[in-house]
Amino acid sequence: MVNVGVIGCGYWGPNLIRNFNSLPGANLKTIADLDEKRLHQVGLLYPNTHKTTDHREIIEDPEIQAVVVATPMSTHFPLGSQVLEAGKHLFLEKPMATNSDDCRALNRLAAARGVKVMIGHTFVYTPAVRKIKALMDSGELGDVYYVNISRVNLGIFQQDANVVWDLAPHDVAMLNYLFEAHPVSVSANGRCYVQRDKGIEDVAFVTLEYPGRRLAHIHVSWLDPNKIRNCTFVGSRKMLVYDDVSPSEKIRVYDKGVDVQPHYHDYGEFQLLYRSGDIFVPRIDTVEPLKIETDSFLKVVSGQEENLSSGEEGLRVVQVLEGACRSIAEDGKPIPLKYDD
Missing domain, CATH: 3.30.360.10 (Dihydrodipicolinate Reductase; domain 2)
Structure with missing residues (x-):
């Protein structure tokens, strides 16, 4: 069982939350969003999941092994860096970052911490x-x-x-x-x-x-x-x-x-x-493609499946x-x- 935290409850985040919550191999432990109203609305569907407006609660939680970042692309690098620095696996929505140098930095950090990065290339x-x-x-x-x-x-x-x-x-x-x-x-x-x-x-x-x-x-x-x-x-x-x-x-x-x-x-x-x-x-x-993708992320994290949308592929895109x-x-x-x- 992989404990998962999700940062971002905006346009795409609720779809990721729904799919991770439905997977037998995942435990949706915490969701975070800066918008309290949006967080409350999404959270009503998941009464057993902790809600917070501070994403650091997810990053600093020792029980969470994997973090999903579904936020505006300008935040992908800073948030992704924090997740990887904490030694957690990262599912990062597309595009990976706003420039290739930031993508390289994320890949180096993942390699140094021994964790996986998957990019949300849903197709x-x-x-x-x-x-x-x-x-x-x-x-x-x-x-x-x-x-x-x-x-x-x-x-x-x-x-x-x-x-x-x-x-x-x-x-x-x-x-x-x-x-x-x-x-x-x-x-x-x-x-x-x-x-x-x-x-x-x-x-x-x-x-x-x-x-x-x-x-x-x-x-x-x-x-x-x-x-x-x-x-x-x-x-x-x-x-x-x-x-x-x-x-x-x-x-x-x-x-x-x-x-x-x-x-x-x-x-x-x-x-x-x-x-x-x-x-x-x-x-x-x-x-649903997103169900296949989120399930694949869990299998990549556990070493059961090849990572088809790795950080290296995210960099090339x-x-x-x-x-x-x-x-x-x-x-x-x-x-x-x-x-x-």
Whole structure:
């Protein structure tokens, strides 16, 4: 049994609290938030859990072995550092920190204290994404040429980060997991419309190049009329569309494509052969991704499972985000990406 404390009862914290409370291997010992009203409202659902407005009660409690930090990203480094200094395992919401140097510092601290760090890259634990990985690994799609992603909605506007830092971590982490690789370069364009005075981009178009000339295009926006969570994977054999907001058919596999006639002597003989076959809708498990993720954290802490969203992976995602923002500042200039060994 792992005693868990949760810091942050805001937008995402209650979901983490609910899932850790439901796990047989976890004991939700304490929750903390600066907002007394919010803490009280969330706490009503967990009468046996201690509530406090002082996060240090969690960090200094010798009975708590693991701490969840679900607070604004500007607080991730200072709070994460305190947790690790106390020798406790850390579940830290995405993005890991506001810059790569802070990520490195957290990883060094975790190594020195002999504790685990997991970053909240929830899509790595989503059944639909795991199904996509199985289809890719089996060769069902053939060679994946490119991926086109839209993650847009009207809001939620953030005050301490632009839309790239807010939304793109999901997709970068997902693509890294699916490709088992990391981008070699990034280019991006973004604009500030609603929060122009603060210089906070609310829409951005990010292009990643992965090894093997694979491309991924990510459109993120807080300024769109509809909530869209859509990914299109175009492969040499088949194509796949992942619609995360679809209530039933989240994945559709299309037996569509184009083949070039292998032998021709001149342009007159050149032919493209179009394929348009069946549409396959695979069965997807209905388990909540956050339940899988929180359970995985407990197993990582106890050494039973590989850490798919480690601090090292969190650092790589942040390095991509930094490159994207640098590209935006330089009018879309491609930025080469290099990672720590």
